Amino acid sequence: xxxxxxxxxxxxxxxxxxxxxxxxxxxxxxxxxxxxxxxxxxxxxxxxxxxxxxxxxxxxxxxxxxxxxxxxxxxxxxxxxxxxxxxxxxxxxxxxxxxxxxxxxxxxxxxxxxxxxxxxxxxxxxxxxxxxxxxxxxxxxxxxxxxxxxxxxxxxxxxxxxxxxxxxxxxxxxxxxxxxxxxxxxxxxxxxxxxxxxxxxxxxxxxxxxxxxxxxxxxxxxxxxxxxxxxxxxxxxxxxxxxxxxxxxxxxxxxxxxxxx
Amino acid sequence: xxxxxxxxxxxxxxxxxxxxxxxxxxxxxxxxxxxxxxxxxxxxxxxxxxxxxxxxxxxxxxxxxxxxxxxxxxxxxxxxxxxxxxxxxxxxxxxxxxxxxxxxxxxxxxxxxxxxxxxxxxxxxxxxxxxxxxxxxxxxxxxxxxxxxxxxxxxxxxxxxxxxxxxxxxxxxxxxxxxxxxxxxxxxxxxxxxxxxxxxxxxxxxxxxxxxxxxxxxxxxxxxxxxxxxxxxxxxxxxxxxxxxxxxxxxxxxxxxxxxxxxxxxxxxxxxxxxxxxxxxxxx
Numbered sequence: 001x002x003x004x005x006x007x008x009x010x011x012x013x014x015x016x017x018x019x020x021x022x023x024x025x026x027x028x029x030x031x032x033x034x035x036x037x038x039x040x041x042x043x044x045x046x047x048x049x050x051x052x053x054x055x056x057x058x059x060x061x062x063x064x065x066x067x068x069x070x071x072x073x074x075x076x077x078x079x080x081x082x083x084x085x086x087x088x089x090x091x092x093x094x095x096x097x098x099x100x101x102x103x104x105x106x107x108x109x110x111x112x113x114x115x116x117x118x119x120x121x122x123x124x125x126x127x128x129x130x131x132x133x134x135x136x137x138x139x140x141x142x143x144x145x146x147x148x149x150x151x152x153x154x155x156x157x158x159x160x161x162x163x164x165x166x167x168x169x170x171x172x173x174x175x176x177x178x179x180x181x182x183x184x185x186x187x188x189x190x191x192x193x194x195x196x197x198x199x200x201x202x203x204x205x206x207x208x209x210x211x212x213x214x215x216x217x218x219x220x221x222x223x224x225x226x227x228x229x230x231x232x233x234x235x236x237x238x239x240x241x242x243x244x245x246x247x248x249x250x251x252x253x254x255x256x257x258x259x260x261x
Numbered sequence: 262x263x264x265x266x267x268x269x270x271x272x273x274x275x276x277x278x279x280x281x282x283x284x285x286x287x288x289x290x291x292x293x294x295x296x297x298x299x300x301x302x303x304x305x306x307x308x309x310x311x312x313x314x315x316x317x318x319x320x321x322x323x324x325x326x327x328x329x330x331x332x333x334x335x336x337x338x339x340x341x342x343x344x345x346x347x348x349x350x351x352x353x354x355x356x357x358x359x360x361x362x363x364x365x366x367x368x369x370x371x372x373x374x375x376x377x378x379x380x381x382x383x384x385x386x387x388x389x390x391x392x393x394x395x396x397x398x399x400x401x402x403x404x405x406x407x408x409x410x411x412x413x414x415x416x417x418x419x420x421x422x423x424x425x426x427x428x429x430x431x432x433x434x435x436x437x438x439x440x441x442x443x444x445x446x447x448x449x450x451x452x453x454x455x456x457x458x459x460x461x462x463x464x465x466x467x468x469x470x471x472x473x474x475x476x477x478x479x480x481x482x483x484x485x486x487x488x489x490x491x492x493x494x495x496x497x498x499x500x501x502x503x504x505x506x507x508x509x510x511x512x513x514x515x516x517x518x519x520x521x522x523x524x525x526x527x528x529x530x531x532x533x534x535x536x537x538x539x540x541x542x543x544x545x
Binding site: 193194 | 297478
């Protein structure tokens with residue numbers, strides 16, 4: 001009997017593990033479509049904006065890795081607030097002595113979020129080992145800081161969108177749009193876009209700080225940037241944006257009216 | 262309609278037709294309930310179109326034409342821009358999320374009620390999907406009009422090309438729905454299919470030509486794409502519209518698409534029979 005149960009348990013675990021691997025591959029595949037595009041275009045045309053494949057791999061890897069770090073810590077910010085508010089779960093958060101944001105972030109965890117992180121790091125490794133850059137300790141430290149800062153930028157965007165849920169606006173579509181925009185636009189060196197678009201993607205929708213600025217700094221391409229000094233400060237901008245977003249979140253909680261569960 | 266069932270014990274084809282239309286309309290209307298989300302999604306579609314136009318304008322780097330592979334000849338920049346506009350909008354409309362999802366209903370255990378209805382479940386899901394696509398069409402058209410205002414669309418290559426395009430579009434819709442249904446069926450075997458879904462999404466997106474037209478793919482990849490039905494859902498119709506696929510190449514593309522529609526339809530029917538024997542209803 002014990003053997004039967006043990007075998008069943010191992011089969012269940014095996015299925016879980018197989019599932020997990022499929023999930024990871026799936027997540028990588030989903031985000032990988034963007035890089036597949038870049039790869040095909042470079043294969044046919046040589047480069048994009050003067051950036052070769054290895055440099056584009058680093059750029060895309062930074063975007064994907066940052067998304068991985070973001071989903072690792074902040075996945076619940078992507079639209080989940082709507083159901084949390086609707087089902088009265090948020091009321092329970094408010095009765096506890098722990099910061100409600102922390103409660104929201106930790107309510108659930110799925111290992112599948114590792115897919116983007118693994119994919120991103122893989123691309124970064126490919127980029128790092130193939131570009132013509134001296135990887136000193138400061139450079140590597142900047143790379144790590146850039147990843148963390150970029151995750152904070154993405155978290156800031158989703159946190160601001162989630163804060164709108166307190167005013168009875170559905171944030172699910174908004175979070176989806178943010179995710180799509182970052183995926184669509186995040187893999188290109190922004191210099192190929194018109195100046196107005198570049199400025200928009202810096203000061204209106206801060207995509208540039210997520211991957212393009214740090215990558216340009218690491219690859220020594222700061223001369224192609226409009227504002228090189230701003231680019232170097234990308235990780236710091238991430239922290240500032242998140243702080244601002246958190247302030248907005250707290251201000252919106254005051255408008256929160258319970259659904260009455 | 263109720264009377265028909267009670268009296269004869271069988272559902273007449275008129276009732277089935279009416280029921281099908283009702284399901285399609287309901288699916289489209291349910292989509293409209295989420296119109297703010299739909300509007301945002303359409304907004305993102307526009308951004309994607311403009312971004313791709315900017316990327317390709319840069320890639321062409323002042324060249325007015327670039328050689329396409331696969332015997333299609335030269336592709337001018339306006340044609341390439343029109344391609345990305347039409348293909349992105351088309352892919353969006355044919356693959357948009359809908360309120361009725363077979364996989365969702367299996368997971369929530371509601372599939373039992375669906376099976377109890379007198380209309381064949383496969384047909385219910387097909388009409389649901391069709392209704393969703395129809396609901397997305399106005400938004401896709403609006404996006405196309407806006408893109409056109411910025412010069413992203415060209416007129417069809419000829420009247421014949423336009424007619425062939427419409428035929429190809431119908432086939433593309435049929436094949437899209439069939440592929441989604443086949444994928445959804447995997448949810449009857451395993452309730453956790455997100456990984457398969459996402460991998461399928463990448464492969465189908467890419468090989469359909471919705472990211473890169475087949476004429477800019479490396480030769481080996483173009484050959485691989487030719488083996489699958491995906492290119493019939495995005496690449497073929499748009500290429501026909503633009504006159505890039507014309508003459509015998511156009512007829513070939515249409516023939517292949519029609520063949521795939523038949524093959525996938527048969528595959529659906531066969532696997533559906535097996536699935537019904539294996540229904541796992543969760544919860545209840």
